[in-house]
Amino acid sequence: MPRLVAERADALPALGELFREFGFEGTSLSMITVATGLGKGSLYHFFPGGKEEMAAAVLAEIDAWFATHVFEPLRRDPDAAAGIGRMFQAVDAYFRGGGRVCLVGVFSLGDTRERFATTLRTYFAVWGAALTDALSRAGWNPTAAADFAEEILAGIQGALVLSRALDEPAVFSRMLARLRQRAIG
Amino acid sequence: MPRLVAERADALPALGELFREFGFEGTSLSMITVATGLGKGSLYHFFPGGKEEMAAAVLAEIDAWFATHVFEPLRRDPDAAAGIGRMFQAVDAYFRGGGRVCLVGVFSLGDTRERFATTLRTYFAVWGAALTDALSRAGWNPTAAADFAEEILAGIQGALVLSRALDEPAVFSRMLARLRQRAIG
């Protein structure tokens, strides 16, 4: 029977869900030991920097996932509209139709913002730039593209907040459909 | 020289800023004693239920403020477009042009969501209903009005997240201007 957590990377999904659900302060080491099945000794073996290093590792993994599944299609797909379509598809899958919040958003609103300032800022800045580029290639004029990219990113984050508050994931799905329609018809 | 905190309500502004900035878990009683100038004895005199009662009191105050300055104009202003205009003005002032986050949003994303579930849900539900009504009276067809109201609320929340992450309040101002333009021209 294979071990559930054989290396550092195996613990990241559980860590991500905890930080998403309870925030940085709200996630305690005892919760982490339960969720990962790892003792404190093992945790500090994998993450010598403790909780902060765990959160940084989760953020790095998220960054890598979005770089592959969102930013790259936006920049590299020769058919710009198709790249934008893939973005909406990936975003819907990642946030599970509104049932999962955005850790970057959660950390941006909390007192974790200063601790991870560069990572948080870069995530949205890179996404915004890639989306602006794709919209431009899809026919939007540069100014309108930058404006609409900002509106799409904010719409996604806001819909996640609303879905959570109303306990109604459909809010997120509707927002994604609206934005997609306006972007690529 | 007047006392800064003579009664329970006088402590709410400081409590609000703390919860907004650090979240529920991230705000400790020692931070609260410093920010309010009140000892623990006084705090538990005003709020026997401790931190949870403090947070609930802050949420209630926010609810009341929005009821007066946002929901009522939306519902009561005979000129629906003017009521919507007043909403945007009040929202911009309340969130200080993007320099201040929304406590309801912060609590909705965190583990505080379940604790204050009814309050958080009601805040957005009531706002959404009042805005839908105003948009309908302003000439939007009912379906489009409900859809757009949802989009406006999400846009506001998302723009606050983005402004915070990018440390760029202008993102919020731009979003408000765009939404206002689409709503009432």
Place this chain on the structure above:
DNA sequence: GTCTATAAAGCGATAGAC
């Protein structure tokens, strides 16, 4: 009403045996 002192529990982190 306000304070200080203190209780009881949980926190992040470390040490050291295995």
Place this chain on the structure above:
DNA sequence: GTCTATCGCTTTATAGAC
């Protein structure tokens, strides 16, 4: 690499003097 035991500190909350 994983565990248990423990350190030192902070947490929320209470008690009781004033």
